[in-house]
Amino acid sequence: MARPRVVLERNVVVKNWKRADLRLCLCSPSPYEVGFLNLALQILYGLWNEREDVLCERAFVNVLGGALSLESRRSLREFDVLAFSVHYEAELVGLVNMLRAAGIPPLARDRRPGEHPILIAGGPVVTENPRPLERVFDCLFIGEVEDVSDELLDALKEASEARSLDPLADLPHVYVPGLSCNRIRRAFVRDLNESYYPTAQFRPEGLRVAFGPAFLLEVSRGCSYKCRFCLARQIYRPMRVRRLPRLLEILDEGLERTATDRVSVISFAASDHPELTEILESLLARGVSFTIPSLRVDRAPARALELLRESGQVSVTVAPEVASERLADALGKGIRPEEVIELGKDLRKLGFSRLKLYFMVGVPGEREGEAAAIGRLARGVRELGFSRVTVAINPLIPKPHTPLQWAPYVGERDYRRRVELVRREAGRGVRLSGLEGPEGLLEVAGARGGPEVGEALASASAEGRLSRRRALLVVKELLRRDARPVLGYPLEAELPWEVVDVGVRRGEVVSEYERFLEALSR
Ligand code: SF4
Incomplete structure (x- = not known):
């Protein structure tokens, strides 16, 4: 049998299991190499562990069989809550596999309160359309969590103690299938300058990844461009920027706590930031090399491009x-x-x-x-x-x-x-690179389908670990029976994702x- 994969890391938080009132495991259905670069995971891990009464550990689909947490190596079954962060529709496959690996029934109706953890999911895939996951999860969080994190943790604690989902159904940003009556409003951070930011980001030691394990510096959220196909534009509204003084505070603390000299500048369109040039000059002045994955080069100031070159890109x-x-x-x-x-x-x-x-x-x-x-x-x-x-x-x-x-x-x-x-x-x-043709079908089903998508994938996993190939066959069969996610919807149709008000x-x-x-x- 293959040995379970382990990762050596910096900035891991290990808490006393017995002293915590609420024990959460943050689950990534993407591999560690992708997951640790996910800012949402970094935010949740730091933010939730700031609370004395909360213990938050992590699990990744490709580490320790996807069934144990990295910190205490406990089974996912032992936690009060499993919180999944879902960023790509294709992650539905890894998500179902993690639950199976931990011996947790992936369909909510097969689980018992008190016997199994409460399952919650969030992230862009959930915010765009929680319906495909409504038979898998007990509840689904819509939007950005930072400003409402305490309310959410309190409700999870109460729900876990009471063995009831009622406290969660009272929250305006949480969709509890079967209990929520109103459309669920998207939560969003009002002011990035006031919101929590993780500076002690967990990072692997000695793992080879593109550009090395960089410190993630989010300079803005949302986008002011109006591309009609773009989901990010709609679910991360409005465009918000972090100002230079706050960014420099974060940067100096972050570089020290992560002991790195690399920074990844995170935004949807960094060229939109009114202080982009000053930000990049500050990075260079600190001897930091940087990358900007989403710059909108066509709209970037010439000086920003020069600075990018000066940094060695x-x-x-x-x-x-x-x-x-x-x-x-x-x-x-x-x-x-x-x-x-x-x-x-x-x-x-x-x-x-x-x-x-x-x-x-x-x-x-x-x-x-x-x-x-x-x-x-x-x-x-x-x-x-x-x-x-x-x-x-x-x-x-x-x-x-x-x-x-x-x-x-x-x-x-x-x-x-x-x-x-x-x-x-x-x-x-x-x-040439890109998505293989059939993979798009998984994305279409996850984005525009209904509850049958999660149900079909969960059921198929009963026959053993679900491969991407088998998941595609399952989805193809579903779409053959109901082709609306592929063919599109008439303007007057009721859309599955209308439970959400973004x-x-x-x-x-x-x-x-x-x-x-x-x-x-x-
Ligand atoms: S520039 Fe990029 S992020 Fe902004 S709306 Fe267009 S596609 Fe979306």
């Missing part, structure tokens, strides 16, 4: 999403093909030698020539002299709460054909959808 990422003016207008992303080429020239002048481009295919109404244009654009960029051009292609998944929520999904065969067109036009010098008016979403359709007809 040779590689940048740009997400034009499409390579046709018509689709760029329809999606509201607004980076036109000729702008991508101009941007490429500027980046070359600054000395960047590698470029990663993100594109989507399968935009509703996309013409085949528009998919092929992605390949030609990538080739044009390659000819500017970059040593490496990578094109990441993904299918457009029409997400809940966005103006495209009613639109159809491209489907496997069309997706493959379009990727092939891109490949042919791009030629040899361009590397704070966007329906009229606004409808008129944006109409504008999308109008732009397509040009």
